[in-house]
Amino acid sequence: MAEITNFNELIQDYIGPHKTIEEKHYSNLLAPGENYFSDIKKIHVILKNKETGAKETLDLVAKCCIINEFGPTFQLMCNEINFYKNVIPALKKFQEKHGGPSITFFPELVGARLNLTGSEKPDNDAVIVQKNLKVEGYEMQDRHVGFNLATTKVILKDIAIYHATALSLKLSEPETFNNEIKEQCPGFEPPPPPPSPKGDDKTPLKDSPPNFLPIIAEYVKTNKELSHIQAAFEKFSKRMEEDQNHFKAPPPKEPFCTLLHTDLWVNNTMPKIIEGVAVGNIFVDFQMCKIGSPVEDLIFFLVSSVQSLVLKSEFDNLIKYYHEEFRDVLKKYNCYSPQFSYDKFLEELKENAERPIRQCTFMLPIAVFNKKGSRFDIKHQLKSEDLPELAKDRLSILLLEAYKRKWIV
Secondary structure, eight states: OOOOTTHHHHHHHHHOTTEEEEEEEEEESSOTTSOSSOEEEEEEEEEEETTTOOEEEEEEEEEEOOEETTEEOHHHHHHHHHIIIIIHHHHHHHHHHHTOSOOOOSOOEEEEESOSSOOSSOOTTOEEEEEOGGGGTBOOOOTTTOBOHHHHHHHHHHHHHHHHHHHHHHHHOHHHIIIIIGGGOOOOOOOOOOOOTTSSSSSOOTTSOOOOHHHHHHHHHHOGGGGGGHHHHHHHHHHHHHOTTTTSOOOOOTTTOEEEOSOOSGGGEEEEEETTEEEEEEEOOOTTOEEEOHHHHHHHHHHHHBOHHHHHHHHHHHHHHHHHHHHHHHHHTTOOOGGGSHHHHHHHHHHHOHHHHHHHHHHIIIIISSOTTSOOOTTSOOOGGGSOHHHHHHHHHHHHHHHHTTSOO
């Protein structure tokens, strides 16, 4: 496995001047198909104290650039480095200044760089080094199963703190929010599908990004449980397919717009579970953060990451629980007002649900419920069998809930 160039220099500030690196051993952190936009290496480091000769171990994870179907990923790495160096310190400083709820869900940064030259332009030598969370008891859960109710609530509380702390900063210190949060989080917009080979914008090229909407529409049509929502889903699909910018983020709207993660699902949140009980949680992968409606993170997390039986019985309660935690954080920062009431949040849900629903139709088949140990080829010509049974089950729950709430009409 290729070593990271100038790795010793990269982590020297973290280990301090009195320690040197005696050995380092590289291995893969994740199985194939478990991460899409980067190469993640596990690094076991043996340190030696220059003064005492004592040795100690340091277990790290390095996130490196790759080239995939969307091109090189070093700009995403730049986004994430900016998040660690600007966004996290700004949020923690604001929280400490006002005595808000503790922010315990960010990983510790060991070292990061954009390149080897010291310039501000990222290249393929960009890298982020963090502590190996697994050694500290944080574990990625089975993406085909998802979180139980208790673990879901632990994570939802952290999501609410994340959203509401940033929102409180926006309301209290708008200049700081614009400079340290908004300008550092441009998000990620995948390239639009290429033009139709027939010039009619209806016949996609074979290497265009996958569109599961027609296959899901066929599934809806043939599923008796979903027959009553067929017309509504067809209208939704038509809107999405006619809108060439459905992947493009809409302009943020007040008052709810805040800092989003945009990719909150099982593989990007790592709970710490002791004797079957979640006692903590860490979020990872901040490469696509942006400003937008908290509805996007909430719906995508619930549908992608919560066990189906829990989702069926607790969908309403989980939305209420998130809002209660969100509201309580705003109150602790003296930023709550009637414009953030539960009724107003339900309006926000209805107005902004289509985007995360579209995200679910894309991500559930290719990432969340894709076959383990393999990577979905996004240039693959889609067939009905490409829609996994687990994805069908979760999409059914989403579509029934969305129709009931008039999120799709």
